[in-house]
Amino acid sequence: MSGLDQIVKKLTEDTMLADDELAAILETNECDNTLAEAADGKRREIYGTDVYIRGLIEFTNHCKNNCYYCGIRRDNAQLSRYRLSGGEILSCCDTGYELGFRTFVMQGGEDPFYDDDEMCKIIHTIKDKYPDCALTLSIGEKSYKSYKMYFDAGADRYLLRHETADSGHYRQLHPQSMSLENRKECLMNLKSIGFQTGSGFMVGSPYQKTEYLIDDLRFLRELEPEMIGIGPYITHQNTPFKDFKSGSLELTLRLISIIRLMFPYALIPATTALGSIAPNGRELGLKAGANVVMPNLSPVTVRKQYSLYDNKICTGEEAAECRGCLENRVKNAGFQIVVARGDVKKCSVTLT
Numbered sequence: 001m002s003g004l005d006q007i008v009k010k011l012t013e014d015t016m017l018a019d020d021e022l023a024a025i026l027e028t029n030e031c032d033n034t035l036a037e038a039a040d041g042k043r044r045e046i047y048g049t050d051v052y053i054r055g056l057i058e059f060t061n062h063c064k065n066n067c068y069y070c071g072i073r074r075d076n077a078q079l080s081r082y083r084l085s086g087g088e089i090l091s092c093c094d095t096g097y098e099l100g101f102r103t104f105v106m107q108g109g110e111d112p113f114y115d116d117d118e119m120c121k122i123i124h125t126i127k128d129k130y131p132d133c134a135l136t137l138s139i140g141e142k143s144y145k146s147y148k149m150y151f152d153a154g155a156d157r158y159l160l161r162h163e164t165a166d167s168g169h170y171r172q173l174h175p176q177s178m179s180l181e182n183r184k185e186c187l188m189n190l191k192s193i194g195f196q197t198g199s200g201f202m203v204g205s206p207y208q209k210t211e212y213l214i215d216d217l218r219f220l221r222e223l224e225p226e227m228i229g230i231g232p233y234i235t236h237q238n239t240p241f242k243d244f245k246s247g248s249l250e251l252t253l254r255l256i257s258i259i260r261l262m263f264p265y266a267l268i269p270a271t272t273a274l275g276s277i278a279p280n281g282r283e284l285g286l287k288a289g290a291n292v293v294m295p296n297l298s299p300v301t302v303r304k305q306y307s308l309y310d311n312k313i314c315t316g317e318e319a320a321e322c323r324g325c326l327e328n329r330v331k332n333a334g335f336q337i338v339v340a341r342g343d344v345k346k347c348s349v350t351l352t
């Protein structure tokens, strides 16, 4: 057995590696197939061939932040901004429920228009009508008090990517007004309140190095999130990062496999960004160890305006079209979509 194969075997058995071993498998494509096979095996052991779907409702593209990589940043004056009303959001859920979605994800920029009372009102309305569904929020950094209010109103899960676990790199990706420290505190608060918590990062973001990726993996090990979302960084023309290259398909797939092996129980999406850099990106993501897809339920009239990055897929398709399209894609990749909330299967082993 080659040295690299031995490292993959060790990762599969121990769910952990030393820094130099992680660096070795991150920096070569030689073990990508072995990694993907091992990750696929691990996912099958725990989740079988089930794939969970999450209906994504991009309800506002207003954002008070100015992240250098993001197309809906405050200073992008080219973007026409929109907000969905509570009624419009609920009608996305109605469509989604009919299509078999049992998780709704409300995602938006950091938009103070939706204050805590407004958010709680919307959360209550959705949970009253669909008590059998999970509700996930992805609306950025808020106070402990706000998170607690959302949780008490009935929200079940929260997605907040840490983006990078290196504070210097965090500074290179975000303006002074934001900090890694605050991001981490938000994540710890979400966990302690009882949310099923998701974190993650972009692959191939400007200035990223292997050592930062190792920090990302170590930070995730500390946090132990139920959900881990990663996708390639994709350049957006109206951002300060317009001249940087997008991240690669290969490295993203490699990291999905490594993350599956490190976190056998995690819910890992094959993201829209992955599907946007390669036509079969999401299928490859599933084969590399992912077990979630998050098709869009937002009204087609606003989809193009939720432009986090250039050339985002599915901006012209209706919810039902994406649902049907994904049904086939998932099936052709050797898996099946299930109608279920798709909660995390709790970890019964102690991770090292």
Ligand code: 5AD
Pocket: 069, 070, 071, 160, 161, 163, 201, 202, 231, 232, 233, 234, 235, 236, 273, 308, 309
């Ligand atoms: N490319 C890829 N992903 C991006 N995100 C924001 N901007 C981009 C981009 N240009 C991701 C961030 C954020 C999530 C909602 O979208 O990681 O957390």
Ligand code: FES
Pocket: 295, 313, 314, 317, 321, 322, 323, 325, 326
């Ligand atoms: Fe939207 Fe394929 S998932 S068109």
